[in-house]
Amino acid sequence: MKAAFQNYHARMQRVLEYIDQHLDDDLNLDVLSSIAAFSKFHFHRQFTATFGLSVHRYVQLARMKRASYRLAYRDAQSVTDIAMDAGYDAPDAFARAFRQRVGQSPSSFRKSPDWEPWLAAFGPLDNARSKLMQKTFTPDDVTIREVVSTPVAIMEHRGDPAMIGATIQRFIAWRKATGLTPKTSPTFNVFHSDPHTTPQSEYRMDLCVGIDRSFEREDGQIKAGVIPGGRCAVLRVVGNTGNLEPAALYLYREWLPASGEETRDFPIYCQRLSFFPEVPEHEAVAELFLPLK
Template sequence: MTKPAPKPATALDYGRRIERVVAHIAAHLDEPLDLARLAGVACFSPYHFHRIYRALMGETAADTLRRLRLTRAAGELVRDGADVATVARRAGYGSVEAFTRVFRQAHGSPPAAYREHGRRGPSPQSRNETESPMPDVSIRDLDPVRVAAIAHRGPYMELGGVFSRLHAWAAGRNLLGPQTRAFGIGYDDPSAVPPEDLRSEACLSVGQEVQGDGEVFIRDIPGGRHAVLVHKGPYTELERSYRWLYREWLPTSGFTPADRPPVEQYLNDPRTLPPEEWLTEIRIPLA
């Protein structure tokens, strides 16, 4: 009688199958969502695929497709200057009104305003920078963090899709839990480097025993003294906080940044909260 495969090996195999599905969705954003086809990509029965995907990813395949399409739409609005109706159709919406409603929920502002704000960049006269003070910056000694990471080259807005693949990888290895922390590392200044050349990493905290596999590698985010600012609001507005930190706070702080990139820790789950409630800890390493 054949013995069943050990549970860890089964979970690992499930995770790899779902990774393939996430990559397939990202590569076919303009095609209709065909659950039977996705089940075939994962080599799961169509009767069970949907439940397995949701159990591992925390969202349905349709949710993943919708989220990745809206992320692409945000980039098209800012980088390409496409009109809202064209972007809405490409994102799979039959009307601008429906697209606007969903886009606002995802990104915190309607498409036209988002595009205009992105073209201008953070305004020196924005409310957060002048009319009201930015939140306090704290100086903290942080512990190093061991993470599993996937490298990305391209617009920072595309990092959400990379996190989806990393989430599937971690779920298949039973590495996700209440203590798991998510980090993003951006190596380049988006105002100085073309979007297609931006370098970044999506990271999830892991234990010392975890090993990399395929595109996932293991690295340590160094600890030490950091300037820390908590940004509240959509990720699209993070650049405003960075601008304030580097233009206003750092030159008068008496500190010098270390020769390492800033790190973001995402303190809550953007899939379960509106954009105005998202919390991001910006960590600037200090010499």
């Protein structure tokens, strides 16, 4: 029974990965049911029963989420091109659908996103993905690595974690202006707070980029810092890198007590190696670092 259940879920997960990789293609029931190797007459009901969303609704939300990321974080692409990539024949049809979904026009969202309605709009998609895309970690997934010290430029996020998207926008804009692109300079997040135990107004997270030169920022938006070298437990996460909490909990709850190791006086942090929407969401990669003595 357990093996049959795992096989069933593996087939459904293939469908989610296929959708991620082929958002620009015709994702009809015939195609997707064949990917799952299920009868097309029952696949739609099976998908809805498993994920709480119809296939059509899931694909719509996945395309709209990618479009919203491109609007907020990739200003080189026009709204018209983003609309076409999302499967709409005309920008005005995309604008109506986008406004209905997130409460803002695409141009307004690009300029100043309202992240709370966005989180609510795409909550059903993230909930559906978490049913099958969540990885179970084992001790073999953790390696101990000697990490070198890395000078970084830091943009601090302080306040409601739901508003991190606005800080990310400013961070990306600053990186573009200074030429510190992800292709040439590593990207880190340092997690000073646990969002479940810290009041929203006191939540702290640093967005960091590795640097090899000095810089100045008159408005105080950016400061210089260092991610210290030393031993770290490293856990690689592939897919769903927008939510690293399960990986962090595994390190703290299971791996650390069983390892006999002790933590060093520096927060847990991650390095982001590939990013959605440059790669399909399930192919995004991050490494989580737990500093050790």
